[in-house]
Amino acid sequence: MTGHKQGPDPAPTEPKICEHCGESYNRKRFESKMEDIRHYKNRRYCSRVCADEAVKKRARDFYDAHKDEIRDKKKHYMKSLRHKDPERYRKIGRKAKAKERESLFEMYGHVCAVCGFSDKRALTLDHRKNNGSHERKEMGERGVYRRALAEYRPDEYQTLCMNCQFIKRIRIDG
Ligand SMILES: [Zn+2]
């Protein structure tokens, strides 16, 4: 931020270098007076914008440097919250899961792909490649939901009712 036309300076000061953008800057001139000299001496940035950006950058840098720590802390914090009020968090979990199920059926169909059964309480996400137990073990049930939701994979997942799921399993196992 240079190039502002300035009249004769009543209190000449050394220019400073903005700690964010590296530009040099000087004491601000207002309508009738100059920026307070102590304010100018304490100021580290050429402008409000650079000051704001510097704050954001510090937060980003801090986060990058302490990512794992912050994640751990958050995890612990969530755990302690769950511990304090398990019923509330079970409720939140149930709600989130119900919402995911709803999105799944929107993606993979609201009825059983084999028999057309449509009562959602007995509909499930079926692994067409029969690797369901493996996937669930790898990433948990919610993880499977998230994978199925992240991308439409009709060759891998379909909606089946519990009955058809059960019959399918017997066919495979027996
Ligand atoms: Zn600057």
Ligand SMILES: [Zn+2]
């Ligand atoms: Zn069915």
